Amino acid sequence: MSRPAKFTEDEILDAALRLAAEGGPSAATIGAISGATGAPVGSIYHRFSSRELLLARLWIRTVRRFQEGFLEALRDADPNSAALGAARYAVTWSIEHFDQARILALYRREDLAAQWSKELGDELAVLNVQVEAALKLHADRLWPGDSEAIQRLVFALIDVPYAAVRRNLASGHPPPPIIAELVEDVCRFLLAQEHESRTT
Amino acid sequence: MSRPAKFTEDEILDAALRLAAEGGPSAATIGAISGATGAPVGSIYHRFSSRELLLARLWIRTVRRFQEGFLEALRDADPNSAALGAARYAVTWSIEHFDQARILALYRREDLAAQWSKELGDELAVLNVQVEAALKLHADRLWPGDSEAIQRLVFALIDVPYAAVRRNLASGHPPPPIIAELVEDVCRFLLAQEHESRTT
DNA sequence: TCCGTTCTAGAATACGGGTTCTATAACACT
DNA sequence: AGTGTTATAGAACCCGTATTCTAGAACGGA
Numbered sequence: 001m002s003r004p005a006k007f008t009e010d011e012i013l014d015a016a017l018r019l020a021a022e023g024g025p026s027a028a029t030i031g032a033i034s035g036a037t038g039a040p041v042g043s044i045y046h047r048f049s050s051r052e053l054l055l056a057r058l059w060i061r062t063v064r065r066f067q068e069g070f071l072e073a074l075r076d077a078d079p080n081s082a083a084l085g086a087a088r089y090a091v092t093w094s095i096e097h098f099d100q101a102r103i104l105a106l107y108r109r110e111d112l113a114a115q116w117s118k119e120l121g122d123e124l125a126v127l128n129v130q131v132e133a134a135l136k137l138h139a140d141r142l143w144p145g146d147s148e149a150i151q152r153l154v155f156a157l158i159d160v161p162y163a164a165v166r167r168n169l170a171s172g173h174p175p176p177p178i179i180a181e182l183v184e185d186v187c188r189f190l191l192a193q194e195h196e197s198r199t200t
Numbered sequence: 201m202s203r204p205a206k207f208t209e210d211e212i213l214d215a216a217l218r219l220a221a222e223g224g225p226s227a228a229t230i231g232a233i234s235g236a237t238g239a240p241v242g243s244i245y246h247r248f249s250s251r252e253l254l255l256a257r258l259w260i261r262t263v264r265r266f267q268e269g270f271l272e273a274l275r276d277a278d279p280n281s282a283a284l285g286a287a288r289y290a291v292t293w294s295i296e297h298f299d300q301a302r303i304l305a306l307y308r309r310e311d312l313a314a315q316w317s318k319e320l321g322d323e324l325a326v327l328n329v330q331v332e333a334a335l336k337l338h339a340d341r342l343w344p345g346d347s348e349a350i351q352r353l354v355f356a357l358i359d360v361p362y363a364a365v366r367r368n369l370a371s372g373h374p375p376p377p378i379i380a381e382l383v384e385d386v387c388r389f390l391l392a393q394e395h396e397s398r399t400t
Numbered sequence: 401t402c403c404g405t406t407c408t409a410g411a412a413t414a415c416g417g418g419t420t421c422t423a424t425a426a427c428a429c430t
Numbered sequence: 431a432g433t434g435t436t437a438t439a440g441a442a443c444c445c446g447t448a449t450t451c452t453a454g455a456a457c458g459g460a
Contacts, residue, residue, distance in 0.1 A: 002406035003456040029447060040409045041449085051448065108370055148378050155364065155382050163363030164355065170308055178348050182355050182390075189389045190382075202436035203426040229417060240439045241419085251418065 007039040009047055013058045021099035056112050062103045067131055074134040079141040087187040090161035091180050102169050156190040207239040209247055213258045221299035256312050262303045267331055274334040279341040280391055287387040290361035291380050302369050356390040
């Protein structure tokens, strides 16, 4: 029916990822991506209507990849080990996928949804539903009736792990082993907490 | 002796801060700063040899301002309440100085020192000495002989508080009260931990 | 073989923003 | 008043980079 594509969308995003990992997001220029992949700028614009949209797509792809294992960990039957496993995963994934972990902090879903509602609105609308549902479920199992349970859980499973690796993501050095320990300790502590029901 | 300055360095940095708070650092262009302050671009370049250096100076000023209260909190005689107070301060300062808190995450001392060793080297060399000394002192008082004590303390007093407010810094919404609670709980927990001496 | 479609190809364009330059103004000191 | 010094003032310059445009190529199907 038509000429076959010589460069896939993923290849282009991979190049953008590599470039951003080195010189920061600003290094992922269309020209640099073109040079890295061999794809002419025209081909890149044929797929992505603008550079900003390209980076947004890279972000979405990265979020999805992170969420896969995160959801997998949360599927554990025992709420406690599920949560602990998820927190552990957040740390190890960030270490194993250094470059992508740095991409995660680049945007926020709300901002992108506001800016690209037409182009990305549908994708972004469902991006977090699975994770949110899983977290809500576990929050309710861990602290039934606590209206702040989700905030606790997000803090334990996302914020604390990110805090632990943030410094290393920035410096490029792999985190010391103590990091994983600290996260687990804190996570265990937060999960063990008892709280009065504050359903208002 | 000479013509008096009509625009102070601080005024210019303030404008850069405001602009960066709204549209991100990239919005703090020389032109925008010029427009915001009324200072002509020539005057701005008369003080700051480049835009990057201007932003670096803004970062340094912000770090200093943050450290003031942090050090003050650490002066408490009791190691535990000192640490707890410092963690609390990190949260409240970030909330009260939203704009500046976002600047803090912009650079790292090592990177700036590498890039501007001639211009900023001396300033950056002493930027953290007081805080580092204070932390070292407390770490030793809390966990004598533990070689990883400082990492624990930094995690409790800086990383965790930052993790708690990060999401809100990005969104612009003030953090819910539970945030401060969570930070205090975790901090207390981390401080109460006992650890074998691992001086190697 | 011709055609429609989708891609490659890369030159040409547009423009925002950093940086430079020259001229002039305001003050202190002599 | 004259002079040196430091700022203001803003136009001019330059370059990187996003984006557009036109031409041509590769495929499937009629």
